[in-house]
Amino acid sequence: xxxxxxxxxxxxxxxxxxxxxxxxxxxxxxxxxxxxxxxxxxxxxxxxxxxxxxxxxxxxxxxxxxxxxxxxxxxxxxxxxxxxxxxxxxxxxxxxxxxxxxxxxxxxxxxxxxxxxxxxxxxxxxxxxxxxxxxxxxxxxxxxxxxxxxxxxxxxxxxxxxxxxxxxxxxxxxxxxxxxxxxxxxxxxxxxxxxxxxxxxxxxxxxxxxxxxxxxxxxxxxxxxxxxxxxxxxxxxxxxxxxxxxxxxxxxxxxxxxxxxxxxxxxxxxxxxxxxxxxxxxxxxxxxxxxxxxxxxxxxxxxxxxxxxxxxxxxxxxxxxxxxxxxxxxxxxxxxxxxxxxxxxxxxxxxxxxxxxxxxxxxxxxxxxxxxxxxxxxxxxxxxxxxxxxxxxxxxxxxxxxxxxxxxxxxxxxxxxxxxxxxxxxxxxxxxxxxxxxxxxxxxxxxxxxxxxxxxxxxxxxxxxxxxxxxxxxxxxxxxxxxxxxxxxxxxxxxxxxxxxxxxxxxxxxxxxxxxxxxxxxxxxxxxxxxxxxxxxxxxxxxxxxxxxxxxxxxxxxxxxxxxxxxxxxxxxxxxxxxxxxxxxxxxxxxxxxxxxxxxxxxxxxxxxxxxxxxxxxxxxxxxxxxxxxxxxxxxxxxxxxxxxxxxxxxxxxxxxxxxxxxxxxxxxxxxxxxxxxxxxxxxxxxxxxxx
Numbered sequence: 001x002x003x004x005x006x007x008x009x010x011x012x013x014x015x016x017x018x019x020x021x022x023x024x025x026x027x028x029x030x031x032x033x034x035x036x037x038x039x040x041x042x043x044x045x046x047x048x049x050x051x052x053x054x055x056x057x058x059x060x061x062x063x064x065x066x067x068x069x070x071x072x073x074x075x076x077x078x079x080x081x082x083x084x085x086x087x088x089x090x091x092x093x094x095x096x097x098x099x100x101x102x103x104x105x106x107x108x109x110x111x112x113x114x115x116x117x118x119x120x121x122x123x124x125x126x127x128x129x130x131x132x133x134x135x136x137x138x139x140x141x142x143x144x145x146x147x148x149x150x151x152x153x154x155x156x157x158x159x160x161x162x163x164x165x166x167x168x169x170x171x172x173x174x175x176x177x178x179x180x181x182x183x184x185x186x187x188x189x190x191x192x193x194x195x196x197x198x199x200x201x202x203x204x205x206x207x208x209x210x211x212x213x214x215x216x217x218x219x220x221x222x223x224x225x226x227x228x229x230x231x232x233x234x235x236x237x238x239x240x241x242x243x244x245x246x247x248x249x250x251x252x253x254x255x256x257x258x259x260x261x262x263x264x265x266x267x268x269x270x271x272x273x274x275x276x277x278x279x280x281x282x283x284x285x286x287x288x289x290x291x292x293x294x295x296x297x298x299x300x301x302x303x304x305x306x307x308x309x310x311x312x313x314x315x316x317x318x319x320x321x322x323x324x325x326x327x328x329x330x331x332x333x334x335x336x337x338x339x340x341x342x343x344x345x346x347x348x349x350x351x352x353x354x355x356x357x358x359x360x361x362x363x364x365x366x367x368x369x370x371x372x373x374x375x376x377x378x379x380x381x382x383x384x385x386x387x388x389x390x391x392x393x394x395x396x397x398x399x400x401x402x403x404x405x406x407x408x409x410x411x412x413x414x415x416x417x418x419x420x421x422x423x424x425x426x427x428x429x430x431x432x433x434x435x436x437x438x439x440x441x442x443x444x445x446x447x448x449x450x451x452x453x454x455x456x457x458x459x460x461x462x463x464x465x466x467x468x469x470x471x472x473x474x475x476x477x478x479x480x481x482x483x484x485x486x487x488x489x490x491x492x493x494x495x496x497x498x499x500x501x502x503x504x505x506x507x508x509x510x511x512x513x514x515x516x517x518x519x520x521x522x523x524x525x526x527x528x529x530x531x532x533x534x535x536x537x538x539x540x541x542x543x544x545x546x547x548x549x550x551x552x553x554x555x556x557x558x559x560x561x562x563x564x565x566x567x568x569x570x571x572x573x574x575x576x577x578x579x580x581x582x583x584x585x586x587x588x589x590x591x592x593x594x595x596x597x598x599x600x601x602x603x604x605x606x607x608x609x610x611x612x613x614x615x616x617x618x619x620x621x622x623x624x625x626x627x628x629x630x631x632x633x634x635x636x637x638x639x640x641x642x643x644x645x646x647x648x649x650x651x652x653x654x655x656x657x658x659x660x661x662x663x664x665x666x667x668x669x670x671x672x673x674x675x676x677x678x679x680x681x682x683x684x685x686x687x688x689x690x691x692x
Contacts, residue, residue, distance in 0.1 A: 020088065021088070021111065023110070024092055027125065027126050028126045030120070031120070033091055034053050034091050035053060035058070036277075038050050040080065040274055041080055043271060060072065060091040065467070071093070072094065073098055074098065077330060078091060079360050085282040088377045090108075097459045108318050110290070111286055112129075117144075122164050124666075131641065137258055139286055142263040143265065144266075145267065146267060148272070150180075151179075154265055170263065172189065172263065173188060173273070176207060185265055188214065188218045189244050189247055191215070192206075196271070251284050255284050264276065288307040293305055296334070297402065299398055310336070311336045314336060315392040316401040317329045317331045317383075322433075329388075331379070332376070333376055337372065338378075343355075344394065353385070355383075356380075358371075361378070388435060409456060410658065412481050417477075429468050429471075430442050430468070453465070485560045485606075486563045488518060488521075494515040495594035496591055497590030499511070499584075499587040499590065507578040508582065510572070510573075512572035514592055515568045518564060525564075536572035543581035544572075544587075544588040546585055550585070551589040558601070567592065603682040603688075604681055605651050606652040608677060609677040610674050611674075613671045614644055615643055623636075625661065626648050631648045651680075652674075
């Protein structure tokens with residue numbers, strides 16, 4: 001890319017890309033991610049006292065909904081400086097309903113720190129996000145938290161980490177003390193103990209009662225590191241001591257390549273080893289320059305862009321916040337250096353965007369900055385036509401960073417505006433919700449005439465509806481998504497429709513005889529004209545067909561649209577004065593309805609093909625549950641990651657709460673994909689009343 005000079009007369013105080021660390025805190029809900037973010041900010045001196053999730057006083061949980069619920073529901077940015085480095089900390093939700101936020105954070109993070117509770121161990125969402133990070137190639141390390149709590153166990157948690165994530169898991173620290181007596185960590189690289197008193201660490205010798213264990217684990221760690229470097233391995237086997245700096249360099253390469261996953265430990269609430277975590281993020285965590293180039297779509301080709309501060313400016317918007325004052329867009333600079341009042345083009349919409357004011361965002365606090373170099377993350381307010389996932393580039397550069405791949409929205413609810421005023425504003429408000437949260441999906445069902453909001457779970461959708469009311473003043477009622485039943489026939493029948501009306505002047509007259517017979521499922525509708533001798537003039541035959549189509553759409557015996565029928569027009573009568581298109585449409589509707597009622601009408605229901613991916617140990621429970629919901633299991637196959645894939649055909653009506661059911665059955669470890677397969681006859685005992 002061409003050079004992009006800085007404006008004249010502007011002195012930029014920017015952090016070089018090699019000094020930037022973009023870090024996502026991820027893990028299961030309740031593991032302490034937000035508290036850890038608060039502790040890191042406190043240790044860095046950016047907050048004077050630590051806030052609490054329970055008191056709704058943390059920097060990262062600044063949204064009113066988060067404060068009411070005492071849980072994170074969206075990603076939050078919290079940058080801070082640490083010993084000459086800038087760490088862009090991204091706190092993420094731990095609840096599965098907000099997995100889209102985690103994926104967005106991982107798309108711009110250069111390191112994922114998995115926060116694992118030493119009390120609860122490796123939980124479901126941790127496993128799910130590890131797979132996402134692995135797929136994206138994001139380097140990972142683990143912080144074992146809550147070692148000061150009752151029933152905490154570093155050893156048990158480490159064993160579980162190794163069993164779950166493999167041999168790349170490498171402890172860099174051991175805890176000193178257990179539960180209430182936890183007071184510090186032993187650094188396995190330097191053989192040094194860091195003991196904390198009143199938040200301040202002192203270095204000491206390794207305690208005698210853990211000296212043998214520490215030395216053994218130290219030797220195992222060193223051997224595991226030098227294996228990756230032939231020269232270091234040869235020296236080590238020759239009896240030479242490898243320096244800590246050399247070991248850290250080799251370890252950092254293993255982290256960069258997502259082959260080694262360091263494990264450190266501490267307590268966020270007691271601020272034990274929090275400074276050690278920040279040190280290690282800077283020492284062995286990758287910078288933007290250490291990561292592979294970003295693939296960028298440039299027309300029909302893909303180019304790789306490196307984070308060059310002197311390149312053309314290119315930014316990727318990965319999150320949008322909306323409030324009563326407008327929108328705030330979080331972006332990562334892929335290339336170049338972006339300054340206040342720069343003009344860039346949205347490569348999706350073509351809109352020219354002026355970045356009036358760019359700033360670092362810490363929670364809800366705006367921190368003025370002079371510019372944003374490649375690899376850094378910042379925010380900008382009031383972009384006119386830019387949504388999450390968009391790319392900003394110089395005008396005339398048709399490039400785009402690949403969009404964020406969202407998880408499937410498996411839970412749905414229909415929304416009905418309460419008033420006409422709400423109806424008028426609903427479409428615009430839903431569009432703005434999608435700009436902010438692309439994990440949502442908005443559908444309009446033409447068959448059931450419902451507006452449907454889909455999300456990753458019940459809570460995700462509920463929060464979206466709350467935001468509709470609080471941010472945009474749109475009040476809606478939630479109702480169950482109706483199943484798009486249809487009707488068809490099982491036999492053949494014929495009927496005559498007679499429409500005759502006389503009210504002075506020209507009257508209305510039309511008679512037609514129709515035969516109906518079933519078609520194969522999915523063939524839709526076929527109309528056959530077998531009228532002879534001009535019983536119905538040719539110009540009125542299209543009106544007969546139109547009348548049939550209208551009757552099919554209005555519904556059969558049970559009120560559902562009629563499909564998969566062949567209709568043959570056999571005969572009819574007309575009047576040279578009183579017959580008209582309207583008359584024959586009305587006659588056709590009467591004939592069709594009567595014939596359908598005599599042809600063995602049945603209701604057919606949509607059937608979905610369901611693929612459920614679950615751990616082997618819950619496969620039986622999942623299949624048993626499906627069998628109680630009228631499913632026909634087609635088979636099971638082993639997945640690429642050792643999980644089982646269950647293939648089944650399930651009535652769509654049985655899947656309305658399957659996202660909730662599967663989460664319970666699989667303890668949060670299952671995923672599913674459903675797609676329409678076909679229509680089958682609904683069992684008679686399940687036929688709803690004509691009113692619904």
